[in-house]
Amino acid sequence: KLTLNVKDGDVVSGDFTFKxxxxxxxxxTQVEFYVGDDLREGDSSTPYEFKLDTLSENEGDLKVTxxxxxxxxxxxxxxxxxxxxxxxxxxxPALTSKATEALSNSKWxxxxxxxxxxxxxxxxxxxxxxxxxxxxxxxxxxxxxxxxCEDVLTTEPNNVQALNLLSAISLQKAFNTYNR
Numbered sequence: 736k737l738t739l740n741v742k743d744g745d746v747v748s749g750d751f752t753f754k755x756x757x758x759x760x761x762x763x764t765q766v767e768f769y770v771g772d773d774l775r776e777g778d779s780s781t782p783y784e785f786k787l788d789t790l791s792e793n794e795g796d797l798k799v800t801x802x803x804x805x806x807x808x809x810x811x812x813x814x815x816x817x818x819x820x821x822x823x824x825x826x827x828p829a830l831t832s833k834a835t836e837a838l839s840n841s842k843w844x845x846x847x848x849x850x851x852x853x854x855x856x857x858x859x860x861x862x863x864x865x866x867x868x869x870x871x872x873x874x875x876x877x878x879x880x881x882x883x884c885e886d887v888l889t890t891e892p893n894n895v896q897a898l899n900l901l902s903a904i905s906l907q908k909a910f911n912t913y914n915r
Contacts, residue, residue, distance in 0.1 A: 740753060763806075801813050847867060872904060
């Protein structure tokens with residue numbers, strides 16, 4: 736018997752973790768996670784958890800299936816249809832505003848999710864890219880921060896905020912290298 740932490744029609748967003756509980760009298764050897772018909776991941780030990788980056792998927796309904804296999808060759812499957820809603824329909828400006836608010840409260844991961852959704856709403860949006868650069872800088876993920884600064888500067892070569900942040904990133908990298 737398979738029990739899931741979601742049911743048909745549930746709304747999922749961001750990085751969502753599906754949790755699967757398997758009840759069997761036999762030893763469970765593998766649990767697989769399918770999105771549509773594509774096998775995404777397998778897990779051979781409890782807890783059976785599968786992470787889905789919903790921003791990499793299309794907004795709307797998504798069928799996910801879980802299959803469990805036992806040492807005796809038995810199997811069970813359970814499918815549900817969830818709805819992906821990352822708020823992309825709100826538009827890039829609204830999502831970037833939410834990301835900026837999260838930044839002001841040092842909620843780096845939340846800022847990253849909102850900014851990624853903003854980029855999904857409007858690819859290449861410099862405001863969202865700059866928020867991503869700041870959030871990754873706040874998390875001290877300097878390579879990602881640098882990448883998003885450089886993306887902003889590709890479309891806006893004189894963006895003062897991006898230039899200043901890129902300078903700070905370069906200094907931090909230099910200090911990190913010196914300290915090692």
